[in-house]
Amino acid sequence: MPTTTLDNKEIFRDSVATISKEGKRNYINPKKPKGRLYNLRTRFSIFYLLVFFSLPFIKVNDEPLLMFNVLERKFIIFGMVFWPQDFFIFGIGMLTFIVFVILFTVIFGRIFCGWACPQTIFMEMVFRKIEYWIDGDSAQQKLLRKMPWNGEKIRKRVIKFVAFFSISFIIANFFLAYLISMDQLIQDISHPSEHIGTLISLLGFSCVFFFVYWWFREQVCIVVCPYGRLQGVLLDKNSIVVAYDHKRGEPRGKLTKENNFKVKDDHDCKCTDCKGDGGCKDVVQKLEAIGQPVALPVHGDCIDCAACVKVCPTGIDIRNGTQLECVNCTACIDACNAIMTSIHKPEGLIRYASDNSIKNGVKLTFNRRIKAYTIVLSLLIILLVTLLVTRTDLDARLMRTAGMTYTAMPDGRVANLYNLKLANKTHKDIPIHLKLENIAGEISLVNSVNPVVKKEDYKALQFFVKLNRADLKSWKTPLVIGLYDSTKKIKTITAKFIGPEIYN
């Protein structure tokens, strides 16, 4: 009986491979993967790690290329500084990213998890490789685990501990550099006594990474990662995932002389009496004895060697169908391809494919769900680009001073007092000049001459607008004020000027 996703008996879904019946942790020691996809992933991960460890050193206009300073609520993405005032843009950006991830997952499944997720890259391409190097392959690792604490075990565990903790410490440094910038990190480390907080964070992050890669491992993907847990609602039967071709593989059977016989007259066998265990010879004899037509069962291409299970880092059997635990690491594809080659069968019994393509031979189509996501994503991208293009370098909020109406001046003019709050989002200082654009009058700053808004800083200004009574046409006169730097106009702001009631 095939054990595919649509099989009625999905008992395998009642348990998790990494948890024993007693509720204890089943530690997975996957066999070292080998093959074309593993080599490709290794090369990709080298490139990935180079980028990960280089980005914090790259600067644009003397600022980091990327920075996610949550504490100071300051984010720099590809040199663009985002402040709390830009939260709306940031929110739309996050929403766009989430819809992109959903659309990507609907079509390509968990390809991100296998190829680009930092957890998989560090676990499988860094820590696991070191583990193979120190402890040996799966069988030796299991032996070592069961071994009493002798010289060899202590030596290997100490080397592994030092290696794992050192790498966790390095990752923690770079992780922190993405949060507070590499310059700040170096400065903090150079003066440790003044920056105890940074040192505590470093140690904390190092311990978390060490715990994850030493012990917690695949549990991150299975029980913690929200993206992994959302797969159940994101994937559909047309999503491309790492899948076992049960039509080709079943009924599986060990590769023995008995099991490897061919179908008589090229008939597909409909008989399930043998349960795929190769016991069909008896059935055939029985059928022949009572004169029934006989079609010998064809055993599928799966020889039940379990090579695909042994390499799986989450300990599952992909032949049971798509499962939440599968991180699409492709190790089982490589393992099965090697087996298929050795028994002279075509590769691809386990491959990237959709459930629909395996069952019905249907290719991926631009279905309604994909169309809907694409439309939403396109609209969000248009909105995001518009917001980014129209985003100004200087944020200005102008308000009349609370509790005041107008002041009648001795020279006959009328004055209003305003408060202006400025935020400079750029990497350079901006000198500010204010100019009345729609009416003759004077702007006089309070306690400030030639104000400058420092880079990435705020400035509060207070100023009077003084107008001739003759120019006031109503008790509320609209004002247009231009904000200029030394060379050009940066922004236009508007306000209301309050005058005496008599001018209504």
Ligand code: SF4
């Ligand atoms: S590696 Fe291939 S042949 Fe072996 S059990 Fe897995 S699916 Fe079957």
Ligand code: SF4
């Ligand atoms: S079944 Fe296991 S080995 Fe295969 S892709 Fe999924 S996680 Fe990797």
